[in-house]
Amino acid sequence: MLMTETAAPAAARPARIPRWLAYAAAVVAGGLLLVSFPPYGLWFCAPVGVALLACAVRGRGVWGGLGFGWIAGVVLFVPLLSWTGTQVGWWPWILLANLEAAYIGLLGAAAAFATPLFLRYRWTWPLMTALLWTAQEYARSRTPFGGFPWGRLAFSQADAPTVRYAVLAGAPLVTLVVALAGGLLAFAAWHLASFRQAPAPGRVRPGVLPALLADLGAVAVIAAGALIPLVAPGEGRAVDIAIVQGNVPRLGLDFNEQRRAVLDNHVSATLELAAKVDRHEIRRPALVVWPENSSDIDPYVNADAYEAIDRAARTIGAPILVGAVLAPDDGHVRNTGVLWIAGQGPQQQYTKRHPVPFAEFIPMRPLVRKITKKVDLVRSDFLAGDRPGLITVPAEGGSFPVGDVICFEVAYDDIVRDTVTGGARLLVVQTNNATFNTAEALQQLSMVRLRSVEHGRPGLMASTVGVSAFVSPDGRAYDATTFNTRAALVRQTHLTVVKTPATTLGGTPEAVLAGLALFGLVMAGFVRRRARVQHTDEEEA
Template identity: 55%
Template structure:
């Protein structure tokens, strides 16, 4: 409460009557934003701080700090300024995060993608500035900021051209206590928790800025509660993070299956990996034959199934007899089914990115049996501008590499495949970033998750960012999981979020581990996108409430501010 001295009291005492400070007709402006130079500085720092939360750095706690910095920078500002500050944060985050897209395609596509993603953070900055009028109730304001972060990701995950979910706050939390929340509400709930933690950290600074007064004003002495009240936000943030540890882990407890992942490696990294396609196939065949030799001659334990990565056979084995014979040799040598990542080129269908279950033509005892392909999955979400080319004529003006991209035909059924004794949920490469595509395999009966990927056109940072997504999916659905890459990182993940047997990048390797088949469903699997829809609605509600506050304040300009109340 603020008292302003005017004149002596009517009774002649020295105590002056309290006078209300007129409210600013714009409640966002009453928030007394930081000086512009300070706001720009905080927005610029927020981007790099958010970057180091993600692999390969992995400082998960930096994500809420970045949210706090970004929220304070736009607090109390007009929409245009909020958009500009948010875009600055987004540009300084996405440009280095997506640097791996620049390795072999040139700077222009990288900068265009980074700019597009930054604009979404710009929209978020404008929305966060808009809800500054809710600051009178800091807990409501913190929830509004978190809901808007989640809504921004929901939009970015879907648009344009099917969206690009890279850089979601949830994907920075693979070593955080907050990862456990994925089992309850999936990636959207983890993002909400990260963002609300950051907003709570910002509460003392928002209130300090909001209640600052001009020189010459007097303030009454506050009681102890008022003095400690600013610390309530950070304390609540700690409680959110610690409380996540109470969420139980849904462990896979079914029968054990011994799984081998073959990382065959490529002769050289780059876009021309497909020009080395026979060498890549031979690498995977050779490593699998050697594994079979260790079983038959060295007494090693035979795996129950083998997983090869995406693009392990870019020669269509359904149309090329040599490629088929090579894969059959590998399956025969190891004596178990192989999940093969293959590119199919049927003229009647088009180009497909597929996972093929290749059965050996002899059983483990050497008896003849029906071999060949027993099941297949076709990638449902080809990556725009990488596996399909929207606006090709316009894109050709941006990069000469455009015509190296063939438009792949998407599949229309989830990747639920019987591979030996296990029902495998197969998702291919970037599909692991899309909530619904992974969930569909589990609701379809998948007992473990397999992510087939090819990182030969990227680098280790991209591979580790992808592995973080695999870890989240394992927790989210209570399934053991694996990532099989041509060049790395290949690894196993479990429903607690841990990984094992991580391979080195750009080295051939074979890793083996006993995984357990999962059954039942986590809360997240059951409710699907429900939590995301609820959080988005809360965000929309916050925007409406902020509009109502603005309208009410304009209609009653003499109304007291929240500091006077």
């Protein structure tokens, strides 16, 4: 028989905490979630933040849950996304932060709606907390305009044992585990606080045992991640890979006006790297990776840019994966990764599949222009690519495939997975952080680390200004550069071929978890209806 809340006097278990305390809990919840992400990296604060929000919205009306969830979301996303306003001003930053916070608000509303289910079946509270967080991220990663998954619980866990869950079912499972731990902590806290009556002589306080079991459960689900085996970093064919971080003359939106200087910086840094190869200080790399926007001059149509890149490739004696902006005659521009072979020029390319709305293309441009003229900074909308970023690199000992994703695409599960199912043995993230700051770069690097664990692939992030780094399949980062500096990194990388369960399962687990959350809300609706009918019957009697 299922254990229900009616097992104890109703007066002993209040349905909700006082409103002033709920406000405080929502604010602190958002703050704890914030510091779980880089640059703070206090990953263990994430489940505590989840727990506080769960307590804040329990027993509230739907509108109350929406409000407290939104408060927590604002406290989280306004500072987390502050880098989005570094160059374009405060209003796009605040608008985006509030949009993201609205999803946390909907999470709070759903949790509040489900309270009767929690009251009837106690064990559903931690489980539904986990499912609702996963469903919220499912929706936020897809809507509107293709979604914006920044700030997923999973992306705060790169240094935690829970990151290892990614190898089983990707980022959604990591989020589920973190939120489940939070739900168990909320369950424990509620039981300790709810039982105010003194225990009978010789008896333990009634709420102690359930609270202890829930706390142990929270610790167990987090610690169990350490037992999950990962792909060993030393497995697979060894190749030397180079990252060139050429830097820009100055940070800001006008990096586009520094296009030749940025290209020259990456060329000269590559020539310096080639000189070290000639002096036998380092081995010749099999591939050199330049970041996104390393050549915003289209080398297909500009002879000077073509010659500069080809000279760098000839001198280093290795293919270069160039981050280029192409501007063909069709009126659209494309953000691309171009594989450049010395003496042969561009041979393969990947076009970014998920251009960033309001940055690389402007939805509803006439309407948005009435709000701000800054939309005209994006003079031409970027055209999306239609195929995964699989690039085959020719090399001594045989060619090898790499999976190229560009900038924010690393946050999208399917875009990264498509490269691995296509055969990629190395994950490459080309990015340009010149319009942002160190916090954004570190947050992005944490995503690369999770992706390497998820798919059992070595990875790297190449940035114009930093942070650039190599990542092993166990999620550890190596040789990370400092921000706004010039650097060239070379590291031996082992190209893995193991297919993880997460790669095999793809998006199925997340869809199932979102479906279970919806099912739970339907069941909560039945419980609410049954309670109303029972209440009506009692009044009539």
